[in-house]
Amino acid sequence: MTGPAAGFAVRLTGIEKSFGPVRANRGASLAVAPGEIHALVGENGAGKSTLMRVLSGMYAPDAGTMEVDGRDVTGWSTAHAIAAGVGMVHQHFMLVPPLTVAENIVLGREITSHGQLDRAGAERAVAELCARTGLVVAPGRRVADLSVGEAQRVEILKTLYRGAKLLILDEPTAVLSPPEVDELWRVLARMRAGGDTIVLITHKLDEVMEISDAVTVMRHGETVGRVATRETSPAALARMMVGREVALAGAAPLPPAPAHTATSADRPALEVRELTVADPRKARAVDAVSFTLAPGEILGVAGVEGNGQTELVEAIAGLRPARAGAVLLDGRDVTRLTVHERGAAGLSHIPEDRQRRGLVLDYSIADNLVLGQQRLYTRRGALDGARIADNARRRIEQFDIRPGDPAAPARTLSGGNQQKIVVAREMGRDFSVLLAAQPTRGVDVGAIEFIHAQLRAARGAGKAILLVSADLTEILALSDRIAVMYGGRFAAVLPRAMATEEVLGAYMTGAAGQAA
Amino acid sequence: MIFLALVAQTVRISMPYLFASAGGVLSERSGLIGLGLEGYMLAGAFTAALGSYYGQNPWVGVIAGVGGGMALALLYALCSIRYKADQVVVGVAINLLAVGATRFFLRLVFRSSSNSPRVPGFSVVETGTGFLALAHNPLIWMGALSIPAVAWLLYRTPFGLRVRAVGEHPGAALSVGVPVPKVQWIAVALSGALAGLGGAYLALDQHQFSDQMTAGRGFIALAAVIFGRWDPVRVGFACLLFAAAETMEIRLQGTSQIPGQFVQMIPYLLTIVALAGVVGRAVPPAALGKSGD
Amino acid sequence: MNGRLRAQLEETILPPIVALLIAALVGDLLILVYGQSPAAVYRLLIQGTWGNAYGLGQVLYKTTTLTFTGLAVAIGLQAGLFNIGAESQLAAGGFAAGVVGAMLPAGIPSVVLLPLFIAAAAIGGGLVGGAAGALKAKWGAHEVITTIMLNFVVLALLNYLTVAHFKVFDTLHTADIRSGALPRLSAVVPAFHGSAANVVLVLALAAVAAAWWYLYRSRAGYELRAAGLQPGAAEYGGVKVSRVWWQAMLLSGAVAGIGGLNFVLGYKHYYEDSFASGMGFLGIAVALVGRNNPLGVFLAALLFATLSQGGLAVNAVVPKQMVEVLQAVVIIAVATSVPEVRRLLRGARRSAAT
Secondary structure, eight states, rough: OOOGGGGSSSSEEEEEEEEEEEEEEEEEEEEEOOOOEEEEEETTSSSSHHHHHHHHTTSSOSSSEEETTTTEOOTTOOHHHHHHHEEESSSSOOOOOTHHHHHHHHHTSSOETTTTTTTHHHHHHHHHHHHHOOOOTTTTSSSSSOOOHHHHHHHHHHHHTTTTEEEEEEEETOOOOHHHHHHHHHHHHHHHHHHHHEEESSSOOOHHHHOOOOEEEETTTEEEEEEGGGGHHHHHHHHHTTTSOOOOOOOOOOOOOOOOOOHHHSOEEEEEEEEEESSSSSOOOOOEEEEEETTEEEEEEETTSSSSSHHHHHHTTSSSOSSSSEEEEETETTTTTHHHHHTTTEEEEEEEEEEEEOOOTTSOOOOOOOOTTTGGEETEEEEOHHHHHHHHHHHHHHHHHSOOTSBBBGGGSOHHHHHHHHHHHHHHSSSSEEEEHHHHHTOOOHHHHHHHHHHHHHHHHHHHEEESSSSSHHHHOOOOOOOOEEEEEEEEEGGGGGOOOHHHHHHHTTTSOOOO | HHHHHHHHHHHHHHHHHHHHHHHHHHHTTOOOOOTHHHHHHHHHHHHHHHHHHTTSSSHHHHHHHHHHHHHHHHHIIIIIIIIIHHHHHHHHHHHHHHHHHHHHHHHHHHOSSOOOOOOOOOOOOEEEEHHHHHHHHHHHHHHHHHHHHHHHHHSSHHHHHHHHEEEOHHHHHHTTTOHHHHHHHHHHHHHHHHHHHHHHHHHHHTSSTTTTTTTTTHHHHHHHHHHHTTHHHHHHHHHHHHHHHHHHHHHEEEEEEEOHHHHHHHHHHHHHHHHTTTSSSOOOOOOTOOOTT | HHHHHHHHHHHHHHHHHHHHHHHHHHHHHHHTTTTTHHHHHHHHHHHHSSSSHHHHHHHHHHHHHHHHHHHHHHHHHHHOOOOOOOOHHHHHHHHHHHHHHHSSTTOOOOOHHHHHHHHHHHHHHHHHHHHHHHHHHHHHOOOHHHHHHHHHHHHHHHHHHHIIIIBOTSSSBBBOOOSSOBBBGGSSSSGGTTTTBTTTTOOOOOOOOHHHHHHBBBBBHHHHHHHHOOOHHHHHOOOOOHHHHHHHHHHHHHHHHHHHHHHHHTTTSSSSSTTTTTHHHHHHHHHHTTOOHHHHHHHHHHHHHHHHHHHHHHHSOTTTHHHHHHHHHHHHHHHHHHHHHHHHHHHHHHHHHH
16 A cells, blocks of 8 residues: 555545444545456445445545545545546445436436437447447336346446446445356456456455455455455455454354254244245245244355345244245244234344344334333333333343443444344343344444354254344354255255355355255 | 317416426426425415516516515525425425415515505406417416426436436436436426416416415415326326316306315315325335435 | 433524524514514514413413424324324314314203313314325325325315304304303403413313323333334334324324314304414424424424414514514424534534544
8 A cells, every 4th residue: 555656546545434423434545556356345334335435426535535547536526536437336226216227327427419318319329338348238128127137237337338447346246146246257357358447345255356356455444454366365354354363154163952852842933834925026035935943943044135035034023924825933823913923922033124123223222122022011001111221221231232321322322232232132032933134244243253152042042043144154153954045945955064155155046956 | 169268267277287286396306395386386476466566567577476486496495405404394384484475575565464456467358268368378378388398308308317317316316426406406496486487377367466365276286296196297187187177166156066165175185096096006206305314 | 321411402402592593583684674673573572472461361372272283293293204284183173072062052061071072173183184194004195295185175174064064154153062161261360361261271281291101101102103213113013003103193183183172162162164274384383393292392382372472462563474484484494403403513522522
């Protein structure tokens, strides 16, 4: 990072950016050489996306300097960035669904004739661009009707249409199927060959090793280091990302599952039979999934996100109607029961989105610690304040939630502490089955270890746990059996001993197990 | 002959609706709720009367009406776009403000709490079906053109594409360098100008301003926007439909089995039905009302 | 803890103060435009409201209605719903009470009848609010639009019913209720003589207390506020959000409807077409300035009632419509300064912290 400024396509120094109390970037820096594919890695919440939004002009930095091609561009606007050939493909697509592909691409830089939109001209230009880049998509289609892969192509075409020579991609593979990922890599390689520069935000280290030339690692809003890809290893990068030695996949073996008692062996704690869940867009988000979960067992569900995991969990929890099939808790059919009734029947649920589902952010810690159990803390229609306070005191201490003030609004806590509220609540109640969806997403390393320990302890206590995670490391570290979800189905269910990243990866990508 | 007279009356009644709902479409398609249409229209009616009175020329009134409607619309834009205030609250307040301010200035300028003196308008002597008077009123032509003009603007111009993008997904528009607030400011200002023209039509047609003379027409225009599902052409037909119902009510007054109050309910009931999706759901622009977050 | 409380207090109190200052400034301008002295006019305004018993009585009368409509709007907003229909819900409540009252025989004690009247008014307003709630819960029809549209529909319907079936000849009101009218405050405090303030004020205060308990102390309130803040989280917490929606609108409409008793039982003793005019919309202002907190709603109702009565007090010098302008300015200024003040305060605190 000490090279001459002129040698870099991008050079960010000392970037500061805060949102309210959250400091997303604290003195972050980045240097990208022209014509390279540069990976920007870090854990969730490390500030990668914020830094790139600053570069693309969406956010103005609070402090720091930005140079592009040796020119000072600190605090420029998106319009300026676009004019200078900097384009960003966002993780959540920035596309207008009711508009056509061509309209989305030309938006902001419309083709006109006599002051009017030239639709035919726009579609011609887009078709030409498609032909030139190999990114094929029909210009006249409505974006709302496109698949995810096609939508991403439109996003890339948008930036290329604006003459982007520096392309920023934010977690581009999170939603892609394996063939789509391969195609993306081909396109990026082709762009690099044409002299373009690419910044790739990711937290997947295999991608980094496969495609990038150089890597910058971020942690807690700061830049930790910049290395050439061929001079580093996944383990070294992981160490930089979390700030200390980490155990990679499956290095922490579980103790053998506790011996099942006679009664529990006969009856699974959770049984799902031919469960089918409809989705407004896809016909079947979950397609006739069946499995059983025994007491004292952790069943991990791996898979690329968007393959029906969310719908599966929410249908079991009662948050989504099942179109067909049944859910049985301790042998009792709960398919028609409400969320509350399922909770009373022994179902506990750590939802994947704590900010939207798991917490009422403006409620206090104490009030959040009874969410879902409010009926148990009610006396003659009134909430029992004393018992709620007592519960809060105990849970805060037990789970080391900080700050420890029960009256503090959940909104003011860090992600890790917010998640601890959810975990404390869901594991503190009386339950036999726990649905743990992405239990450690966006949580700092210390909290991850704590939450993992809690899950192991619950397993030891004979609880049945369905663990859904996009993080293979987590799945491999905790599960007794591992199911891989692909296209709404369980592509495979493997015992832990048979599951390796390679095997799971094959199922996750649909390469294996199509016949199953 | 009677039929033609009915048509002529329907056209006259539809004018304020066409103007205001054309404005409403623009505002709502850019993501800003058109709750203040009634207020813009009332302010426009007052300033139009004022302009025509002091200019002794209806065209001065027309320009003043545009200015009056636009002034309130700009206040709405300032609060909800610049300061991200809640659109519904500001919209409601804009209407209260328009009522209070027009009353206050009516007393200040004309020393009356009910109406202004007679002001010059466009109309000529009524003959037969009333079509001649219509054809001589330039505002009628402008009103008839307002909907096609907005349709053209929305679907055929770069500005319109930007409006549609901003109302559906402002983040996407912003990411490609579309100046989102500016697009919204222009859309809202135009909606105020158009609604102001609707008010000017009312005042000049009646040759005076009278207290609360818009009498809920802005809300009927808003109903037409929703019933027409935010599409200018459908919205235009909704205006004509509502105006036709009103014409029937006036013509049948006293002679019909159906009380007038029930006919008055038609636009509102139809809008509720459209929103409830009994016959094809009315789905608003995705980012409508969300400038505050 | 203390810092947070202070921050919360600042964010709550500052916007209304900023708004009042802006309103006072606009008021100055209007008064000067009218060629009068602002100081003299404001003095007159205070004298005509809080300066004498009659004025105060009128303020309290208007406060009563505004408390009910303000609470109605606040309850809706706490559930995440914008009830713009308090106007017609208030009218429907008053109409129901008026019709019931007109059918009763004379001579039944008020104490016996009060629950009946409350029930009638609540049902009247609740039907209207509940309709909007059901439309939202069942079909997702946006309550802002449906309540506006229902205002027109219901007011037209009430007008028809009054004119066609219930009115006294040559008037636009129903027959006098024969039993159950409530005494005016002047019966207790003679100084209030002539003012419309009546015992329904006590009912309003009770409603404030009940609403506070309901929102912040009951389980139903916990669930209602959760549904308003984060429907997804409420649903996860076992709350049926669509049920909360229609129940909240039902309750909101019922509370607005009970406000109709102030006119019907306490003041005129009959229902009159358009008696509610403007009070529903001002309820939005009251809820906004009162920050949806029942106690705040009552204070805001006092403020808006004072402005409203004050307009009449100054009418001889400047047009009372000045006050209508000021009320609108207060709403706009509060709505605008709430997000802005919060931004500024938080920005200031951040820079103070670093």
